[in-house]
Amino acid sequence: METLKILYVEDDQRAAGEFQELAAVRGDVVAWERTGSGGLLRAGMEQFDVIILDRMLGDLDGLTILRRLRESGVGTPVLMLSALGRTSDRAEGLDAGADDYLAKPFEPEELMARLRALCRRASGREHSAVILYGAFECHVKARTAFRQNRHLPLSPREFGLFRYFMENAGEVVTREMLLRDVWNMCFDPQTNVVDVNVGRLRRKLEEGFATPALETIWGSGYRLLDGR
Amino acid sequence: MAVRRSIFSRIVALAILLSLALVSGLWVLTDQTIRVTLEGSARKAVDVDLAGLADIHASSGREELERRIRDRLAITPVDGAAPHYLLADANGARIVGDIAAWPKLDADISESGTIRIGKGTTAFARATRLGPDLQLIVAREPADGGALLRRVMLVFLAGGALFMALVGGLGRLAAGRLHWRIERINDAFRDPEEGRLPPPGGSSKGDEIDELTAHSVAAIARQKRLIEAYRETSDQVAHEIRTPLMHLDGRLTKALAAGTDEPITTHLIGARTDIKRLVAMLESLLDIAASKARQGDRHGLRPVDLSDLVTRICELYADSAEESGHDFGWTVEPGVIFRGEEVQLSQLVTNLLDNAFKYVPAGGRVRLSLASGPVLAVEDDGPGVPEGDREKIFDRFYRSRATEADLPGSGLGLALARAIAERHELTIGLDPSAKGARFVIRGEG
Numbered sequence: 001m002e003t004l005k006i007l008y009v010e011d012d013q014r015a016a017g018e019f020q021e022l023a024a025v026r027g028d029v030v031a032w033e034r035t036g037s038g039g040l041l042r043a044g045m046e047q048f049d050v051i052i053l054d055r056m057l058g059d060l061d062g063l064t065i066l067r068r069l070r071e072s073g074v075g076t077p078v079l080m081l082s083a084l085g086r087t088s089d090r091a092e093g094l095d096a097g098a099d100d101y102l103a104k105p106f107e108p109e110e111l112m113a114r115l116r117a118l119c120r121r122a123s124g125r126e127h128s129a130v131i132l133y134g135a136f137e138c139h140v141k142a143r144t145a146f147r148q149n150r151h152l153p154l155s156p157r158e159f160g161l162f163r164y165f166m167e168n169a170g171e172v173v174t175r176e177m178l179l180r181d182v183w184n185m186c187f188d189p190q191t192n193v194v195d196v197n198v199g200r201l202r203r204k205l206e207e208g209f210a211t212p213a214l215e216t217i218w219g220s221g222y223r224l225l226d227g228r
Numbered sequence: 229m230a231v232r233r234s235i236f237s238r239i240v241a242l243a244i245l246l247s248l249a250l251v252s253g254l255w256v257l258t259d260q261t262i263r264v265t266l267e268g269s270a271r272k273a274v275d276v277d278l279a280g281l282a283d284i285h286a287s288s289g290r291e292e293l294e295r296r297i298r299d300r301l302a303i304t305p306v307d308g309a310a311p312h313y314l315l316a317d318a319n320g321a322r323i324v325g326d327i328a329a330w331p332k333l334d335a336d337i338s339e340s341g342t343i344r345i346g347k348g349t350t351a352f353a354r355a356t357r358l359g360p361d362l363q364l365i366v367a368r369e370p371a372d373g374g375a376l377l378r379r380v381m382l383v384f385l386a387g388g389a390l391f392m393a394l395v396g397g398l399g400r401l402a403a404g405r406l407h408w409r410i411e412r413i414n415d416a417f418r419d420p421e422e423g424r425l426p427p428p429g430g431s432s433k434g435d436e437i438d439e440l441t442a443h444s445v446a447a448i449a450r451q452k453r454l455i456e457a458y459r460e461t462s463d464q465v466a467h468e469i470r471t472p473l474m475h476l477d478g479r480l481t482k483a484l485a486a487g488t489d490e491p492i493t494t495h496l497i498g499a500r501t502d503i504k505r506l507v508a509m510l511e512s513l514l515d516i517a518a519s520k521a522r523q524g525d526r527h528g529l530r531p532v533d534l535s536d537l538v539t540r541i542c543e544l545y546a547d548s549a550e551e552s553g554h555d556f557g558w559t560v561e562p563g564v565i566f567r568g569e570e571v572q573l574s575q576l577v578t579n580l581l582d583n584a585f586k587y588v589p590a591g592g593r594v595r596l597s598l599a600s601g602p603v604l605a606v607e608d609d610g611p612g613v614p615e616g617d618r619e620k621i622f623d624r625f626y627r628s629r630a631t632e633a634d635l636p637g638s639g640l641g642l643a644l645a646r647a648i649a650e651r652h653e654l655t656i657g658l659d660p661s662a663k664g665a666r667f668v669i670r671g672e673g
Binding site: 012014015018056083090091103104106107108157179183184185187189191192193194196197199200 | 463466467474481511544578582
């Protein structure tokens with residue numbers, strides 16, 4: 001797993017400490033800025049893989065920082081972090097040019113998963129005709145899937161889900177990411193609809209095989225295993 | 229914006245009509261006055277002439293009178309008001325004069341009147357008796373007033389047109405200025421974010437509209453302050469509650485990662501679920517408040533393909549409906565576009581579906597339909613809603629059905645659905661149905 005260089009603009013010292021702890025486990029490099037102006041300065045001077053921006057900072061509003069960054073031509077993916085979880089706030093953040101928006105409190109795994117998904121999207125690595133991971137094959141154009149060279153009979157909906165797991169192979173994929181990227185919904189219905197859809201896919205992927213295909217990360221998400 | 233009839237254009241039209249009536253009236257009056265004056269002068273001339281001729285008859289006798297009448301008939305007057313005479317005997321037979329026959333005028337009482345002379349010419353005439361066998365008529369055509377009347381008409385036409393153009397122009401100018409001032413206030417209310425009105429007491433002249441402007445500025449500012457205060461407070465509440473919850477959740481996560489004892493793990497996971505539920509409830513409450521505060525505010529709404537959105541949601545629910553043993557189907561009319569906030573509209577639809585799947589037991593039917601209007605209906609054949617609860621179920625924290633059935637939930641789902649519907653100028657309610665419940669969302673248009 002590659003490591004990321006992350007700029008984290010956050011005025012809550014405790015949250016920043018926890019995040020740094022988490023990032024250190026994965027080997028990511030975190031540059032922490034306590035103020036909005038400091039973050040703005042740093043983002044302009046150094047190259048980062050991704051920027052995490054708290055929406056409510058002591059000196060500058062997160063949205064303002066984001067607008068200034070985009071105006072000055074900094075195209076680094078930005079994940080907006082906020083205690084404001086209302087639907088209108090999310091829409092506002094995304095409108096202002098944020099690539100993703102995560103409401104506090106969040107699962108640490110969710111944040112890490114989203115950061116990696118953001119970087120992958122930014123590098124455009126997901127657009128290939130055949131995606132290979134472990135024993136799995138995903139033929140994007142033909143819309144067919146294989147595990148250990150055996151064809152998997154997936155419905156169109158299941159194939160869409162499978163393809164997304166393949167694009168994010170080996171990484172944690174959260175419910176919100178699935179909702180947003182597979183069903184194009186930036187809103188979590190708070191019921192188990194996503195889990196049911198993933199459960200069905202899991203059954204198809206595991207039927208007749210001895211080893212599990214999908215791992216549940218308790219709390220929030222799933223990870224595709226190599227299937228060997 | 230809808231086409232409205234402006235009060236100002238009506239006032240200008242009225243002013244033009246009034247001035248038209250005024251000018252026409254003045255013209256008719258002037259015309260009549262001129263005609264009466266001309267007739268009066270003809271009458272006077274006849275009387276003077278008649279008196280003169282009577283004098284001649286009295287002093288110089290009948291021959292002299294005949295001679296004078298012939299003299300006068302031989303002269304053509306310069307003003308065109310030619311005199312006419314008839315000297316006749318008692319039977320009306322002509323002795324001298326240019327009037328062919330004796331008209332119906334009684335000479336004994338010196339009767340006067342309008343008589344006909346030749347074809348189409350009329351004249352004012354007076355008859356008088358000069359002797360037992362002698363009577364005289366003097367008549368005079370009125371002076372030629374045609375030219376004068378035509379001149380007067382021309383003056384009135386030109387002057388009137390100028391006057392009306394002036395009234396119209398000035399009226400439009402004044403009305404335009406008034407319209408602009410009123411429209412500025414309307415604009416400010418239509419779009420309070422823009423702040424187009426000047427601060428009160430600026431270049432104020434102190435008339436009624438200035439006062440109205442000042443009131444409007446104050447009202448808009450007050451509205452803005454209220455919304456800002458509301459946002460600030462709710463943002464702070466959200467921030468102050470969510471941040472410690474996040475830390476608490478972090479601690480629970482660490483505890484879970486460290487210990488593996490079974491009962492403790494179960495409790496910890498339960499605690500995390502509770503935290504999530506608490507956050508969800510807080511979000512719902514804030515969403516309800518925000519939706520209510522923004523009711524009627526069209527700001528931030530953009531066209532959403534409802535058909536596409538609803539289809540996506542139905543597809544998402546299809547598998548879970550099958551899993552829970554529900555018969556779920558949907559009919560979506562393509563191309564239904566509606567101005568709204570996409571996230572909120574998804575929430576509205578999912579809340580209705582969640583509600584249906586929650587109350588309808590396994591084996592039950594749930595149907596969703598979307599038609600233009602928009603009209604969105606979610607129908608089921610579950611236990612339905614008692615008559616008395618049909619409005620109450622949209623209240624916050626009202627969950628009698630859920631308590632009876634011992635189902636989880638915050639009691640905010642339908643309240644939020646209603647708040648979102650109303651924020652989008654949609655109505656939501658329960659339609660009467662034979663069996664189960666039928667929730668319908670309708671556009672007001």
